[in-house]
Amino acid sequence: MTPETLAALDRAHLIHPVSSWRDQEEYGPRILQSGQGAWLTDIEGNKLLDGFAGLWCVNVGYGQQKVVQAATEQMARLPYATGYFGFASESAITLASRLAVVTPGDLNRVFFSQGGSDAVDSALRFIRFYQHARGTPEKRHVIGLARGYHGSTYTGAGLTALAAFHRDADVPLAWQHHISSPDPYRHPEGPDAAPIIAASVADLRNKVTELGGPEHVAAFFCEPVQGSGGVAIPPKGWLTAMRNTCRELDILFVTDEVITGFGRTGPLFACEHEGVVPDMMTVAKGLTSGYAPMGAVFMSEGMYSTIRDATPPGIAVGHGMTYSAHPVSAAIGLAVLDLYQNGLLDNGVTSGNHLATRLAAMKDHPLVGDARSIGMLGAIELVTDKAAKTKPTASLGISKKLARIGYEKGVLFRAFGDDIIGLAPPLCLTLEETDILCDRIEIVLNVLLDDKDIAAAIA
Numbered sequence: 057m058t059p060e061t062l063a064a065l066d067r068a069h070l071i072h073p074v075s076s077w078r079d080q081e082e083y084g085p086r087i088l089q090s091g092q093g094a095w096l097t098d099i100e101g102n103k104l105l106d107g108f109a110g111l112w113c114v115n116v117g118y119g120q121q122k123v124v125q126a127a128t129e130q131m132a133r134l135p136y137a138t139g140y141f142g143f144a145s146e147s148a149i150t151l152a153s154r155l156a157v158v159t160p161g162d163l164n165r166v167f168f169s170q171g172g173s174d175a176v177d178s179a180l181r182f183i184r185f186y187q188h189a190r191g192t193p194e195k196r197h198v199i200g201l202a203r204g205y206h207g208s209t210y211t212g213a214g215l216t217a218l219a220a221f222h223r224d225a226d227v228p229l230a231w232q233h234h235i236s237s238p239d240p241y242r243h244p245e246g247p248d249a250a251p252i253i254a255a256s257v258a259d260l261r262n263k264v265t266e267l268g269g270p271e272h273v274a275a276f277f278c279e280p281v282q283g284s285g286g287v288a289i290p291p292k293g294w295l296t297a298m299r300n301t302c303r304e305l306d307i308l309f310v311t312d313e314v315i316t317g318f319g320r321t322g323p324l325f326a327c328e329h330e331g332v333v334p335d336m337m338t339v340a341k342g343l344t345s346g347y348a349p350m351g352a353v354f355m356s357e358g359m360y361s362t363i364r365d366a367t368p369p370g371i372a373v374g375h376g377m378t379y380s381a382h383p384v385s386a387a388i389g390l391a392v393l394d395l396y397q398n399g400l401l402d403n404g405v406t407s408g409n410h411l412a413t414r415l416a417a418m419k420d421h422p423l424v425g426d427a428r429s430i431g432m433l434g435a436i437e438l439v440t441d442k443a444a445k446t447k448p449t450a451s452l453g454i455s456k457k458l459a460r461i462g463y464e465k466g467v468l469f470r471a472f473g474d475d476i477i478g479l480a481p482p483l484c485l486t487l488e489e490t491d492i493l494c495d496r497i498e499i500v501l502n503v504l505l506d507d508k509d510i511a512a513a514i515a
C-alpha cells in the first residue's frame with residue numbers, strides 16, 4: 057500500500073491512544089517501517105534517532121536477533137498456553153523464577169499481565185484481596201502522587217493524577233487520593249532534599265489522618281521517578297523515607313516501575329538506588345523491551361501467603377486473563393533479560409553518564425529552565441523566564457512545534473504538552489549516538505529560538 061493510502065485508512069479507522077482525534081484525522085499518521093539499534097526508518101525512508109525508545113520501552117534497541125529468535129522458536133513450538141486450570145509453559149515458569157531472583161528482597165511472587173495498566177489494576181485487586189484476607193477490609197483508600205501516572209484502566213486512570221486521564225472520565229474514584237509531587241525543580245520548599253522529603257512525609261501523614269487514620273488506608277503508590285508527569289526525579293532519600301513511613305503506618309508501599317524498571321535509571325530496578333524493598337512492584341515496557349506485550353505485578357511472600365492462607369481450599373483467587381504469562385512474551389522476556397545482564401545495563405550507565413553531562417550544558421540555553429536525568433531517563437524543561445520558571449504560554453504552541461521540528465531534524469523525543477522534552481533512549485545507545493541525540497536536540501532548541509513569537513516571549 058502507498059503511504060497515502062495507509063494515511064487515509066488510518067484517518068478513517070485507527071483510534072490512537074491518548075491523542076486528539078481531530079488532530080489525528082487532520083494530520084494523519086507518521087508510519088514507521090523498520091528499526092535497527094537506536095534508529096528508526098519511516099515509510100518515506102527518513103532515518104530518525106529514537107531518543108524515546110518507542111514509548112520508553114524498547115530498552116534493548118531494535119533488531120536484536122536473539123530476541124527475534126527466541127520469539128520465533130517459542131511461537132513455532134508452542135504459541136499459546138493458558139495459565140488457567142493449572143497449565144503453564146516452560147518459558148513463563150523460567151521467567152517467573154529468574155525475575156524472583158533479580159527483583160528486590162522477597163518480591164518472589166509474580167502475576168503476569170499484558171502491560172503496565174493491567175499490572176496496576178491487578179495490583180489494586182490483589183490489595184483488596186489482601187486487606188480482606190487479613191481481616192482489615194475497611195483499609196480501602198489508596199494514595200498516589202500529583203503528576204503520577206499509573207495507566208489507563210478505570211482504576212488506574214483515577215490513581216493517575218494527570219488531567220487528560222480524568223477529563224469526562226468520572227475519576228478519581230472515591231477511594232483514590234493524591235499528595236503533592238516531590239519534583240525538586242518546582243517544589244515550593246526549594247530544590248534541597250531534606251525539606252522536600254519532610255514535606256512529602258508530612259503530606260502522606262496528613263492525608264492518612266484526613267482519611268480517618270491508617271485503619272482506612274490500604275496502600276501508597278509511587279513511581280520512583282515520575283515519568284509521564286514530566287520526568288520528576290525525587291531527591292535521594294525520598295523513596296526510603298516514604299517506604300519507612302508506609303511501614304510505620306501499616307500501609308502497603310507499591311512502586312510502579314513500569315518505566316524505571318529494566319535498567320532505565322541504571323540498575324535493573326530504580327528501587328535499588330536506595331536498597332528499598334516495596335511490598336508490591338509493577339513493571340512492563342522493558343520487561344519485554346516492547347517486542348511483545350507483557351507486564352507484571354510482584355508481591356512479597358507475606359502478601360502472597362496471607363491471601364493464599366485466607367482462601368478456603370479449592371476456592372479460586374478470582375483474578376486472571378487469557379494472556380497472563382503468555383509463552384511468547386515470556387520467551388522474549390528471557391532473551392531480553394540475558395541482554396540486560398550481559399552488558400546492556402552497563403552500556404546504559406556509561407551512556408547515561410554522558411547524557412547527564414550533555415544535559416547539564418544545555419541549562420545555559422535561553423529556553424531551558426531545567427535539564428535533569430538519571431541513567432537513561434531525562435527531561436529538558438522549557439521556560440520563558442528562567443528566574444521565575446515561567447512556563448511558555450499555550451498560544452506559543454511549543455510542544456507541537458517541538459515534535460515537528462524534532463522529526464524534521466531526525467530526532468524523536470517526547471514533546472510533553474507542558475513544554476517538557478522527555479528522553480528515554482535505548483540502553484544500547486553508544487556515546488557517539490548520545491552526542492548525535494544531544495546535538496540534534498540543541499539544533500531543535502535553536503530553531504525554536506528563531507521563532508519570533510518565542511524569542512519575544514523570553515524574559
Ligand SMILES: Cc1ncc(COP(=O)(O)O)c(C=O)c1O
Nearest residue numbers: 171172173205206207312314315
Ligand atoms: C508508571 C507507569 N505505570 C503504568 C503505565 C501503563 O502502562 P501501559 O501503557 O503498558 O498500559 C505506564 C505507561 O507509561 C507508566 O509509565
